Amino acid sequence: MNITNKLRNIIIILLIFAILNLGLIYQKINEMIDDERIINISGMVRGGAQRLIKKELMGSSTNKEIIVEIEEKIQGLIHGSPTLKIPKPKDRTFINDMKVVEQSWIKLKSAIEIFKQDSQQKDILIEASENFWMAADKATLTSQKLAESQVKSLKLLQGLLFGVNLLILGVISFQSYQISLNILAREQAEKGKEISEARFRGIVDNAEDAIISIDQNHRIILFNQGAEKIFGYDVQEVLGKPMNILLAQHLAQVHTGHIEQFSHSEVQAQVMTKRPRVFGCRKDGSEFPAEVSIAKLKINDEVIYTAILRDVTERLRMQEKLEYDASHDSLTNLPNREIFMNCLERAISQTKRNKEYLFALLFLDLDDFKNINDSLGHLAGDELLVTFAHRLQILLRAGDTLARLGGDEFTILLEPIKDIEDALKVAERIHAQLLAPFILNNQEVFINTSIGITLSKDKYNKPEEILRDADTAMYRSKKLGKGGCMIFDEQMHHLAVNRLQxxxxxxxxxxxxxxxxxxxxxxxxxxxxxxxxxxxxxxxxxxxxxxxxxxxxxxxxxxxxxxxxxxxxxxxxxxxxxxxxxxxxxxxxxxxxxxxxxxxxxxxxxxxxxxxxxxxxxxxxxxxxxxxxxxxxxxxxxxxxxxxxxxxxxxxxxxxxxxxxxxxxxxxxxxxxxxxxxxxxxxxxxxxxxxxxxxxxxxxxxxxxxxxxxxxxxxxxxxxxxxxxxxxxxxxxxxxxxxxxxxxxxxxxxxxxx
CATH class of the missing domain: 3.20.20.450 (EAL domain)
Known part of the structure; x- marks a missing residue:
């Protein structure tokens, strides 16, 4: 084989290698576009779930289309979807992250059903939603890392192709063809990069959450539109500024310490908080609770931190309202049975520690309350209950507990007391208060209450026991004559047991x-x-x-x-x-x-x-x-x-x-x-x-x-x-x-x- 043939073969091999590299560049561009579509759809999954949870907590009817849309996107991100134009993912880390998202979604749906049947199960719903958001954030960060990796691979291929082109230029005479080929590859790569950056910027800017990136000196280098809305700053006001301007001053040092600790770890992504322990600071100086997830990326020995931050003020307000509603009577705003039983349990524990400590339980039931509802209507009955509760409240001391168990039944925990006479005096004041008429529908109405009293004793170990005895005494009082008061004794308990038998x-x-x-x-x-x-x-x-x-x-x-x-x-x-x-x-x-x-x-x-x-x-x-x-x-x-x-x-x-x-x-x-x-x-x-x-x-x-x-x-x-x-x-x-x-x-x- 002569030298000409050798050169021709080398040129052919180099051309084939160059064409293959050009094909890889096109492939990388397509993969980058796919990755951005994955990031976009991942964000849509998270946003759809956020809308769904908000509807549930606000008591709205659940939109089944939202659920179907979320499940379709989750399956597409795991297995690929021609409809959504998503290829089957190849990265095992991302696939595993999405499977965690899928499992969290199943648990979240179950929590929604439980919450529909029993609104008091709010903790289950909140915990399930937090786990889902954590899983979705982690999958999104993984997809962003994949996108960054594609950019690095593209640059490497560009450099390799450029070297091959130079070699070809040294051994062949048709420079113009090689230059055109090199220009075409560069144009395609730059175009793909521009598309990728535009799509990524669109995803970041349209996110409802704040997405903020800082460099290794803790200065802000990325501040999306969501961050502008949450913090009140324009992007130009914060770029290059230290991260601490966005943090509550009394916690800024703590948050900075978390970042420093994270920077020395090998972990590439981490959810900083499960519960909202971060407090952001707006431009006007107001502070707000937030949840934050943070990821660390290392590019060319430069460390960049990207955080996704969510204002949870409204969620905490709704959570507090749910907790209040779960522990208080919606009509009278008095503590309900659950809270009262907790107070009673604490009082019983106090008597176990201190034998001298005494308390009394009063069980009240309005006499002939049904007649009010039947004659004047349930709205008038509700008004009577609210007014009755108010009259009871003004009779009690600061340390006493008044609760509505349900219907026309109320309980009072008097603690501490000297003896049974203290409880009897309260019962007398209650009956005296009821001598004044109630004004319902512009007419005077008189009503009385039967009261059962139980005094704390060593025999009580559970709140249900003392409540049972007070209830027994109240019914005994009602049976002997309405508007009376009766102190529980053991004979009543035996009568109640015999009656049940x-x-x-x-x-x-x-x-x-x-x-x-x-x-x-x-x-x-x-x-x-x-x-x-x-x-x-x-x-x-x-x-x-x-x-x-x-x-x-x-x-x-x-x-x-x-x-x-x-x-x-x-x-x-x-x-x-x-x-x-x-x-x-x-x-x-x-x-x-x-x-x-x-x-x-x-x-x-x-x-x-x-x-x-x-x-x-x-x-x-x-x-x-x-x-x-x-x-x-x-x-x-x-x-x-x-x-x-x-x-x-x-x-x-x-x-x-x-x-x-x-x-x-x-x-x-x-x-x-x-x-x-x-x-x-x-x-x-x-x-x-x-x-x-x-x-x-x-x-x-x-x-x-x-x-x-x-x-x-x-x-x-x-x-x-x-x-x-x-x-x-x-x-x-x-x-x-x-x-x-x-x-x-x-x-x-x-x-x-x-």
Whole structure:
């Protein structure tokens, strides 16, 4: 091979090498453009999440499009996306960073769902959002480092290509071609660099966060538009100035120390704070809390620090509001149950350390507060609660704690006190405050409260225990008379435990078929003939034996169990009456009287159930009598009147039981569709020889006759009472003189004999 051929081969090899380098330059330019697109989309992911969290904390409805957009971009940054024009990333560090972003995003979505269901779980949402932002910042910094690396690679390739071009110029004669090739490569490289810088500048300037770079002397060399908005400086005012002008003066030295410490470490990127410990200083001198992430880049032995800083003033304000709302009642602004229980726990701990330390707990419940809501509306009820809370606050000392547990329940922690007298004096002042009326809807309203008091004792280890006992004392006070005050004692606790046990057993009694129905016959006082019977429930407990209705009926009323129990009594009585109608056709006028409670009357299905039972047992509707007391009628006149009218439309008799012992309802009696009056046994028992207190009975009998009502006397026990009642014109009666309540088989024998 001659020298010419050797030169030609060298030229060809160099040309191929030059062309390959030119191709690499084009590739690097494209990779730089891709990197800038990655940086841009990374920032969009972070910005989208920031908007989403802001909406959640402000209580706005979540935009599902934001969530879809974020997830699409995250997947594109990990796996590549033709739609977003993102190639599959090759750098493992960036891919790993984005996978951390993806995991943080999944946890953030879960935290959003938890926050939607329970607004008190704000800490979970805040922590998840902070972790996500940290991960997103780290991935963004990594992508920026990749972009810087591409610039360095491009410069290296340019230098290499330039050397090759010079070599080619030395061995070949077609200089013009090589110069053109070299110029073209340089133009493309410069154009790519200009595009990269323009895109990077656009990303930096359009970021909402402040992006600031400083040199190794801590002087500012980059200050984006976000920084201008946050700090109030124009970029020309800060370039070349020391970083400390942007920091709160009392913390500037601390922050500078952090930077110095960071500069000596091998770590290239670091999130300086998880919680906002940095305080920035605006141009006007005002300070603000901030979160900051910082990265260190080393280029040609020159160290540059780039920080991303976020003003978290609004987030902290919202966080403080969330924390306040989570610990305070939204209506009265008083501490809520959670805060009060913490105070109570601290007081109990104090008594453990100091045996001489005493405190008292007052549990307050407004009497008949439901009537306010029902009559004046819930807005008036809320106004009453706010005013009541204010009246309580002015009575207490600075160290006492007043809280609203919910509804119309309030608690007061008095600490320290000398003895129980201090608590009683506070209770007296509370009742005195309530002597003054409340003005609601331009009218005066009076209301009182029942108070339960518990004194600190060694036996209390948990706040729930002392709160339970104060609550028990309050209900005991309410039961004995509204507007009272009661100090807890152990007997109350035993009663409460027994009541809970009785309630549990009562719920099981119906399904275990422990109830029995007894029947007390009702006689004609003139013919001595059995006209019907009153159905009376009895509870035969398998261990405790017979339990009086006076013990379990009030409990059934309170718990609502009276509704299924009452339906069982009605159905059983009607079923038995149907049997006796078939067995004794000559006594087909026999009636069944069944008591009904106020809870049953308020049940929307009661009339439907009565119709069903009459239909299924196939008894005449007029053979059924429903008994109710005066108090039931007066509790809710509208509901009671509508119910009684429905009964009368079905020819069902309505008996007013225990007449004369309840409200003064004589003036209202003609308003109700009642057709039977029952004289209470407390009046009948007063009919005694030489002590005839029969004026009330005479009045009741005359009233019934004037209103064309039947009259039945209860509790007839002597012949003397029987004769006097007959003289007064009473037609029907029941009592032990005739028969005590009997089981079905015994009453059936009595019917045969009668």
């Amino acid at each position: 009785l309630e549990t057993e009562l719920r099981k009694a119906l399904e275990r078929q422990e109830f029995r129905l007894y029947y007390q016959p009702i006689f004609s006082l003139t013919t001595n003939k059995i006209l019907g019977f009153e159905a009376l429930i009895r509870w035969q407990h398998p261990q405790k034996g017979f339990i009086s209705p006076s013990k379990f009926i009030p409990l059934a009323e309170e718990t609502g169990l009276i509704i299924p129990i009452g339906l069982w009594v009605l159905e059983e009585a009607c079923r038995q009456l149907s049997i006796w109608h078939q067995k004794f056709p000559h006594q087909n006028s026999l009636t069944a009287s069944v008591n009904i409670s106020s809870r049953q009357i308020r049940d929307s299905t009661i009339i439907e159930e009565i119709d069903r039972i009459i239909r299924e047992t196939n008894i005449p509707a007029q053979s059924l009598k429903q008994e109710l007391t005066e108090s039931i009628l007066m509790e809710n006149m509208t509901i009671a009147t509508n119910f009684l009218k429905e009964l009368r439309l079905r020819d069902i008799d309505v008996c007013l039981d225990d007449f004369g012992t309840g409200y003064s309802s004589l003036s209202y009696l003609h308003l109700f569709p009642v057709n039977v009056l029952k004289i209470d046994q407390s009046f009948v028992s007063q009919i005694q020889p030489n002590d005839e207190k029969i004026a009330i009975i005479r009045s009741i009998v005359n009233l019934a006759h004037d209103l064309d009502m039947d009259i039945i006397a209860e509790g007839i026990e002597t012949k003397y009472q029987l004769e006097k009642l007959k003289e007064l014109g009473c037609e029907k009666g029941q009592g032990y003189l005739f028969s005590k309540p009997l089981e079905a088989q015994a009453l059936e024998a009595l019917l045969i004999g009668n």
